[in-house]
Amino acid sequence: MPVPVSQMWTVASYVVGQKLAGRKQYPLVLMLEPLFRCNLACAGCGKIQYPAHILKKDLTPEECFRAVDECGAPVVSIPGGEPLMHPEIEKIVEGLVARKKYIYLCTNALLLKEKISLFTPSKYLTFSVHLDGQREEHDLAVCREGGYDIAVDAVKEALRRGFRVTTNTTLFDGANPKSVRAFFDEMMDLGVEGMMLSPGYSYDKAPDQKHFLGRARTRRMFRAILSNRKKRWQFNLSPLFSEFLMGKRTFPCTPWGMPTYNVFGWQKPCYLLQDGYAESFKELIETTEWQNYGTESGNPACANCMVHSGYEASAVNATFSSLGGFLATVRATLFTSYKDEEALKMLDEPQAPIHPLIQIAPTQSAQHNLQETRA
Numbered sequence: 313m314p315v316p317v318s319q320m321w322t323v324a325s326y327v328v329g330q331k332l333a334g335r336k337q338y339p340l341v342l343m344l345e346p347l348f349r350c351n352l353a354c355a356g357c358g359k360i361q362y363p364a365h366i367l368k369k370d371l372t373p374e375e376c377f378r379a380v381d382e383c384g385a386p387v388v389s390i391p392g393g394e395p396l397m398h399p400e401i402e403k404i405v406e407g408l409v410a411r412k413k414y415i416y417l418c419t420n421a422l423l424l425k426e427k428i429s430l431f432t433p434s435k436y437l438t439f440s441v442h443l444d445g446q447r448e449e450h451d452l453a454v455c456r457e458g459g460y461d462i463a464v465d466a467v468k469e470a471l472r473r474g475f476r477v478t479t480n481t482t483l484f485d486g487a488n489p490k491s492v493r494a495f496f497d498e499m500m501d502l503g504v505e506g507m508m509l510s511p512g513y514s515y516d517k518a519p520d521q522k523h524f525l526g527r528a529r530t531r532r533m534f535r536a537i538l539s540n541r542k543k544r545w546q547f548n549l550s551p552l553f554s555e556f557l558m559g560k561r562t563f564p565c566t567p568w569g570m571p572t573y574n575v576f577g578w579q580k581p582c583y584l585l586q587d588g589y590a591e592s593f594k595e596l597i598e599t600t601e602w603q604n605y606g607t608e609s610g611n612p613a614c615a616n617c618m619v620h621s622g623y624e625a626s627a628v629n630a631t632f633s634s635l636g637g638f639l640a641t642v643r644a645t646l647f648t649s650y651k652d653e654e655a656l657k658m659l660d661e662p663q664a665p666i667h668p669l670i671q672i673a674p675t676q677s678a679q680h681n682l683q684e685t686r687a
């Protein structure tokens with residue numbers, strides 16, 4: 313089941329409206345983090361590294377609504393932390409549905425079966441379940457044995473109750489393209505609506521800094537994974553972002569396209585970096601020195617970044633910026649399977665064993681490793 317036409321129409325008409333109004337910096341998806349607490353301790357994420365007094369904080373539903381109204385983006389992604397641990401998450405979702413926002417509630421699904429009765433199926437609400445690959449790969453990525461089975465069980469229950477369900481997958485260095493493609497088959501067999509993919513990002517609070525990908529390796533890995541694709545695979549990615557990941561296109565980052573609001577305020581400049589906070593969305597847009605960010609800026613923090621939250625909005629913007637962009641999107645959606653003999657051969661290359669579990673603890677060498685990764 314693809315994204316509903318009403319959602320596509322809402323997003324397309326919003327972007328066209330922004331363009332007609334001459335706005336260069338407009339938000340497409342609000343990244344709303346109502347808390348940082350989580351019931352997992354994934355090696356590639358650093359949210360739970362905050363001190364206890366920060367981890368105890370929650371955004372109130374009213375604070376969430378204010379941010380959503382102020383920002384005006386048609387889509388709201390709710391990551392965290394684990395949003396299902398928020399004591400009023402159902403009120404937040406209800407309020408956003410009432411505002412006709414398309415919500416992606418990003419969850420590791422450990423609590424989904426227990427909490428699912430709090431929610432009502434709606435075209436505005438999608439559970440975006442974090443699954444980083446097949447059973448073994450996912451359990452290693454989230455440092456929890458059995459995590460895959462719990463998440464898959466919850467996906468089945470959510471689908472049985474009539475909810476929209478997608479997956480979100482972060483791929484790190486060492487991901488096995490063949491296994492990732494088998495994972496796509498598994499997810500389509502389950503009946504999820506679409507799959508979102510992103511390369512892992514150099515989130516500098518993450519305990520494991522060794523497995524983030526450089527740009528050239530990212531492109532090669534996604535070329536192997538996404539070329540020669542099966543018709544039945546549905547992706548929750550804009551077609552041009554998928555081509556960007558495969559190295560077929562380049563885009564500048566548009567960090568304002570997916571702004572982040574959390575317990576500190578509006579985060580400058582993006583979901584990954586923390587160069588200060590603004591008190592309002594207007595202040596974020598007007599006071600962030602945007603020219604200092606993105607790969608072209610020469611900022612070392614952006615050197616290897618190709619993440620969804622920086623570049624998906626760039627791809628959507630490209631779709632609506634020219635007739636060529638629009639036609640390329642239509643062509644990619646309807647006709648392209650990206651046949652590529654070289655990419656087929658890559659699937660048979662020997663793979664390094666998947667990386668062992670990483671213990672979560674602040675590492676003194678993290679910053680040093682990060683510099684090496686970006687070299």
Ligand code: SF4
Nearest residue numbers: 565582605614617622
């Ligand atoms: S390139 Fe990545 S890290 Fe840099 S501003 Fe864009 S999204 Fe943020």
